[in-house]
Amino acid sequence: MNLTAYEAAAAGSVAGFVAVLVGGLVVTATLIWAVLLGIKVRKREPRRPRPDEQPRLPASGAVRETREQREPNAITGDDRLTPHDLRPSGGARSGDQRRPRWNRGSSGSFGSGGPGGA
Template sequence: MTTASTQLAAASGLMSLVLFVVAVGVLALLAGGFWMNSRVKYRESDRPRADEQPGLPVDGPVGEVQENRESAEVPQVPKGGRPLTPYELTNMDSRPSASKDRPRWSRGSSGSFGGGGLGSH
């Protein structure tokens, strides 16, 4: 056996020892994580029983409501006035629409901005 092969064998032995120590460290971290998780779960309150669950309202289940909504108009800026910033525009509320007709997309339109599809046929 030459001196070079002896040095190579010693270096690989040291490398395998380092990898073993790193693997043991990772396993210790995982085990510690499971241990801490079990301690946290043990301190949590119990799950509610079936009789503690919320029930239906007295009037019965709430039905589905279908209505058309109209959004509020964006305020117009007077001529020569400065434009409004997004912070000056409030949360634009909507209100029930007087019309009972459901809005339909125009023929050949996909109905969404940038949908890229062929649209209704």
């Protein structure tokens, strides 16, 4: 059976319409499934804390960061130091508490040896 060009185009457009319709239904079903799965997972999670269960500031107020300069640890012996050999807080508190600054003419990077950028 020979189809005219018009009939072939009409048959193609119907097939295209059906393909788009089926694709849309698949996407819609997938989105509905994802929402239902999200609801199911959320029901298994512990409930959110109520306002009266939220953490409170201590009576002394907020805890602030403390910065101080420490003396370097003394290295004794010829053995290589590993992290568990070091004390966690460094050496004793330094008498000079001024913050170290970059030297003029220094690049500021570690071990570059260059004169720095101008």
